[in-house]
Every structure is written in structure tokens, then in C-alpha cells.
Ligand code: SF4
């Protein structure tokens with residue numbers, strides 16, 4: 104029997120140039136309606152003048168291992184998939200927004216058709232053995248898909264010896280996205 108997958112991402116902010124190719128690829132792949140997005144790029148300045156550093160980050164649902172959106176969804180529409188991702192079953196979603204209130208990452212929106220939508224980590228592509236749309240177009244390889252059940256991968260090795268963080272760990276959500284800090288850039 105094939106080993107079960109446990110997908111997540113390693114995002115190397117050292118090389119992100121903020122081009123938003125990931126955002127447009129996602130919009131096109133997932134037919135995200137005008138005015139909404141499943142992923143977005145943040146630009147953050149850290150440090151104290153004159154020692155400042157800038158980080159570009161492509162953000163999305165963190166596919167939490169302990170996802171409050173799943174806990175608080177009253178209909179079971181938000182659920183864990185067998186591959187470690189968090190998914191929304193549109194037909195069971197009533198659009199009540201309990202998950203929007205529960206998500207500490209502001210990763211969800213109400214689709215104009217009435218159900219709640221968010222990054223699915225391109226599950227339809229993963230199921231075919233493909234990478235996510237955002238990963239496939241990122242020109243600098245800032246975005247890396249990982250299967251945490253296959254620990255020998257290049258993307259996991261990329262984190263070795265670097266300053267790596269997960270977002271809002273204090274919320275206890277155990278996010279599946281790992282960020283290599285831009286503070287690892289030479290000269291920072
Ligand atoms: S496509 Fe890659 S380089 Fe461009 S904004 Fe997204 S993560 Fe950054």
C-alpha cells in the first residue's frame with residue numbers, strides 16, 4: 104500500500120521577489136472570482152533603523168494540523184483530507200462564517216456563490232501527482248511543496264541550519280507552512 108501523504112510547504116522568503124506570479128497562477132487554476140484571492144503576497148520590513156531588512160512572503164491557508172476552522176464548522180463542510188490538507192466541501196457549506204471568525208490567518212472568504220472558499224493546496228493537482236499551480240510558476244523557487252512523510256526531500260533540507268518559523272504558533276494550530284526567514288540572507 105502506498106504511504107499516506109502529509110502535504111505542506113516550505114517557503115523560502117530569501118528569494119521571493121514579490122512578483123505575484125503565484126497569485127495569478129492560483130486565480131487562473133482555481134477560477135477565483137475577480138476581487139478575491141486564495142493566496143497573496145505580503146511585504147514586511149523588520150529591524151530597527153538603520154539595520155532594516157525586507158521580507159516578501161507569499162501567504163495562503165496554512166493547512167493547520169489542529170485547524171480551528173474544522174473545529175468550529177457546524178456542518179462538517181470544513182474537514183481534514185487524508186493527505187494532510189484542510190478542505191471545504193462546498194455542498195455542505197451554509198456560508199455561516201464560523202470558520203472565518205475562527206481562522207487566525209484570515210485565509211478564507213465567502214465566494215459570491217455563497218460557500219466559503221480558500222486555498223485547497225490545489226488538491227485536484229496533488230491527486231494527479233502534480234505540484235500546486237503557485238509552486239509550478241514561482242520563478243525563484245521560493246515556494247516548495249513538501250510531503251512531511253518523505254523527510255529526505257530537497258525542500259526540507261533547505262531549512263537545515265536556517266532561521267525558520269511558523270506563523271502564530273501561539274494559537275496552537277500547528278500550521279503546515281514553514282518559512283525560511285529573509286534574515287538568513289547574506290549581509291542582513
Ligand atoms: S511567484 Fe514566487 S517569487 Fe513571485 S511572489 Fe510568488 S513566491 Fe514570490
Ligand code: SF4
Pocket residue numbers: 163164165166167170171172173189205206207208209210211221276
Ligand atoms: S489557516 Fe485558517 S483556514 Fe487554513 S486550516 Fe488553518 S484555520 Fe483553517
